[in-house]
Every structure is written in C-alpha cells, then in structure tokens.
Amino acid sequence: MRHRSGIYRTIASAAAGMALVLSSACGTSGPVRGGLQVWALQDPANEPIIKRGIEQFNAASGTRAALTTYANDAYKQKLQVSMGSPNAPDVFFNWGGGNLAQFVKANQVRDLTNALAVRPEVAKRFLPSVLDVGKINGHQYGIPMNGIQPVILFYNKRVFSEAGVQPPKTYDDLLALVELFKARGITPVALAGSQGWTELMWLEYLLDRVGGAEKFAAIAAGKAGAWRDPAVLQALTMCQDLAARGAFGKNFASVNYDNSGASKLFATGKAAMHLMGSWEYGSQAANNPKFLARGELGWVTFPEVTGGKGDPRAVVGNPSNYFSVRSDSPAADAATRFVVETLASDDYVADLIAAGQVPAVRGVEDKLAGTHNAEFTTFTYQLAVKAPTFTQSWDQALSPSAGAELNTNLQKLFLRDISPQGFVEAMEKAK
Numbered sequence: 001m002r003h004r005s006g007i008y009r010t011i012a013s014a015a016a017g018m019a020l021v022l023s024s025a026c027g028t029s030g031p032v033r034g035g036l037q038v039w040a041l042q043d044p045a046n047e048p049i050i051k052r053g054i055e056q057f058n059a060a061s062g063t064r065a066a067l068t069t070y071a072n073d074a075y076k077q078k079l080q081v082s083m084g085s086p087n088a089p090d091v092f093f094n095w096g097g098g099n100l101a102q103f104v105k106a107n108q109v110r111d112l113t114n115a116l117a118v119r120p121e122v123a124k125r126f127l128p129s130v131l132d133v134g135k136i137n138g139h140q141y142g143i144p145m146n147g148i149q150p151v152i153l154f155y156n157k158r159v160f161s162e163a164g165v166q167p168p169k170t171y172d173d174l175l176a177l178v179e180l181f182k183a184r185g186i187t188p189v190a191l192a193g194s195q196g197w198t199e200l201m202w203l204e205y206l207l208d209r210v211g212g213a214e215k216f217a218a219i220a221a222g223k224a225g226a227w228r229d230p231a232v233l234q235a236l237t238m239c240q241d242l243a244a245r246g247a248f249g250k251n252f253a254s255v256n257y258d259n260s261g262a263s264k265l266f267a268t269g270k271a272a273m274h275l276m277g278s279w280e281y282g283s284q285a286a287n288n289p290k291f292l293a294r295g296e297l298g299w300v301t302f303p304e305v306t307g308g309k310g311d312p313r314a315v316v317g318n319p320s321n322y323f324s325v326r327s328d329s330p331a332a333d334a335a336t337r338f339v340v341e342t343l344a345s346d347d348y349v350a351d352l353i354a355a356g357q358v359p360a361v362r363g364v365e366d367k368l369a370g371t372h373n374a375e376f377t378t379f380t381y382q383l384a385v386k387a388p389t390f391t392q393s394w395d396q397a398l399s400p401s402a403g404a405e406l407n408t409n410l411q412k413l414f415l416r417d418i419s420p421q422g423f424v425e426a427m428e429k430a431k
Helices: 047-061 072-082 097-105 113-118 120-125 128-134 157-163 171-183 196-211 213-220 230-245 261-267 279-287 289-293 332-342 346-354 365-369 374-386 400-414 420-429
Strands: 036-041 065-070 091-094 149-156 187-190 271-277 297-300 315-318 322-325 390-392
Touching: 036 047, 036 072, 036 332, 047 065, 047 332, 047 346, 065 072, 072 091, 091 097, 091 332, 097 322, 097 400, 113 120, 113 332, 128 322, 128 390, 149 157, 149 196, 149 261, 149 279, 149 374, 157 171, 157 271, 157 297, 171 187, 171 230, 171 271, 187 261, 196 213, 196 230, 196 271, 196 315, 196 400, 213 230, 213 390, 230 400, 230 420, 261 271, 261 279, 271 279, 279 289, 279 297, 322 332, 346 365, 365 374, 400 420
Parallel strands: 036 065, 036 091, 187 271, 315 390
Antiparallel strands: 091 322, 149 271, 149 297, 149 315
16 A cells, blocks of 8 residues: 555555556565675565566576565665665665655765666667656666556546536536535545545646646755745645535545545445546455446546646656666676666566556557556556656655655645645745
C-alpha cells in the first residue's frame, strides 16, 4: 500500500498476473559481499525481473553482481545509514525527486549524463517526461527501472449509467455530477481521507490544470514565493470547496485506503468516482474481481479546468522508480554499464510487460495490445506518451520532511481546520 511517509505506493494484484505496482514486503536479506551490489525493495513481482537482468548482465560482462532486497521502511533506514560508507550499495533503488536529490546534494550519486551521451539510443528509448524525474539540476542521476503509475479518474460505469450521465470532461462537469450524485444518495467521490496522500492527488491535478506544471516545478526548486502563487491558492481553495460541497461524503476522514475502504465504497456503487493511481486497477482485480469481471470499472483523464493555463494532457503520479549508482563505488564503471545497458533492454522491458507493468519506454503499444488487461494498460501508456509533463507526486518530489508536513496540512485543509492561506504559510516553513 501507499505509506503515510509519502515515499511508496504498493498494491498486490492477485488477478491474471496483474502486478501493476511494486510491493513492500516484510523482512530483509543480508547484503552480498564482494562484486557489484544492487539494492532494491522486496517485491515478489519485480525481484525476478531484476534478478534476470543481473544474470544476463553478468553472463555478458563477466561481472559478479547480485541483488539484495529489503522491506520498505527497513530499506529507507538502511540506505540513509549506509550512504557515504564503504557498506553502501553500488546500485540503489530510489524514488527520484527529493528522495534522490538528498544523496546528490551530498555528492553520493554518480552523474550518468555522459554515460547516456555515449549511448544516446538508451535515453531516446525512455519517455522523456519519465526520464526527467531522474534528473537533478539538469543532470541525469537515475534511470527508470519499473512501470509508470499515473493518477487516473476512475468511475463506476453502472452508477453512471443508472444516472444517465457521462464521466466529466471539465471541472464544471465534475461539480454538476457532485450535486447529482448527492441527490441520488451516492457519495460522488470515494476518498480515503484518513491518509493525506490521497487528498494530495486532488491538489496536484487542480494546480496543474489551473496554473500549469511550472507552478509546482517552482515549489520543488525552492523558489522564493512559489507557495504564494495565486494559482496555488486557487487550487487549495478548490480542494477545500469540494470537501465543503460534500463531494467526498461526510465521513471521508475516517476512510482508509490500505484496508481497501475507499476502493470498496467505489466498487459497491456507494461512491461514483475515485481518483487514484493506476495501481487501483490491480487493487480492484484482487479485492473486487466481480466488479472488474462485470466490466463496471471505467477510467478517464482528469477533467480540464475552463480558463486554466495548464495542458489538459498533463499527468501527475509516480513516473517510475529509479536505479542510481553510488559515486564512490569501486565498481562504479560496471554499475553504470548495468543500469545503462539493462534497464532499456528488450529482455528487461518484455519481463516488465509480462508482469503486468507498463514500461516507461517508447514503442511498446503492440506488446501491450497482446496482453491481458490490454485496454487498461494501453490507456495508461497512452496517457504518459501524450503527456507534455508527468509531475511526480509532491510528497516524493519534495524532501521527506516537507512531504510529511504536506500530507499533514492537507488533512487539515480538507477538514477546514486550516485555511488555504494558512496552508501556504505552513508549507513555506517546511524544509
């Protein structure tokens, strides 16, 4: 599941091999001594893919590389402690954005820009909007290593059909649907408001539609006054207004995502819509398979805000997770070859698709079309391909401490315990 820390989202999909996202399992395995050490999260879906990539790289290069995996929280702690020491991994899993930037700032990550310049076909294969999240200050420090996870507006086809309406194309459409479904005794939008990261998706998209992706880019870059931009205040006000209108029902603050509370409200028709990451498809396949089998799960892009400056094709969410190379690794050259040569290879991409993931690479439409759940995976892929920007989830793009403060203040905002102006003032102080 998506942890409150703002770092990682997972859902285990038990249906048709639909492992749409990474999973943070329990327990750890000890590090491998000698050779090239690759660290990642424990995940029954992704570990076999990484291991096969390592085996193929070892066979082709004569390198002695091995994978060590850790549970999510243990991994974050282990990586923080080890970086800068001889015990740090040569290749390490990260989330890009603020999570990666902290290590770059400490000069602990190798700049891969020149390595990609030597192999331009590798950089060209990745979707630019996803590859960019592995950049810090214009330099490439991370290479995408798993599938894309954009945030999507899901809707219950049966509920919409019974009401005789279509999914919203504009924000005004959405507001009209809120009133219509309220009148029918249906919660317009399922929201797991006991966790701030679910509310963050609304703010992310609304700011993007109102002001454009550059508004959050300025915040992420730490530009003075960026939080006080009028577009930010407008988006915050829109979020609070939605909650006040009853868009999320009266008890959203007690609804949880990790126990499938919001997903179940949506699948059973008690809620009409659900804004969530693409992993929601896997969640429904695992927890509400009949809902999926009946063809009642629908999905669309987030609505356009009339008069907004943002591109309606832009998306937010988790562009990918990344592999990076430790700067002072004695095996830095071999580690660089591994991430550059493996992650965009045909075999690695094919393994991602076979696991139900949507790779962050160009030209895989035909391969996706031949898989189970092709309609959804193709939609997800096209969403990213057509997006001029793919804004990383704010709680991942910002520093871990600022991300935690962000989610806390969002819960206050939706409950009207803090004003939009108060939210801005609080976030200006966050580091």
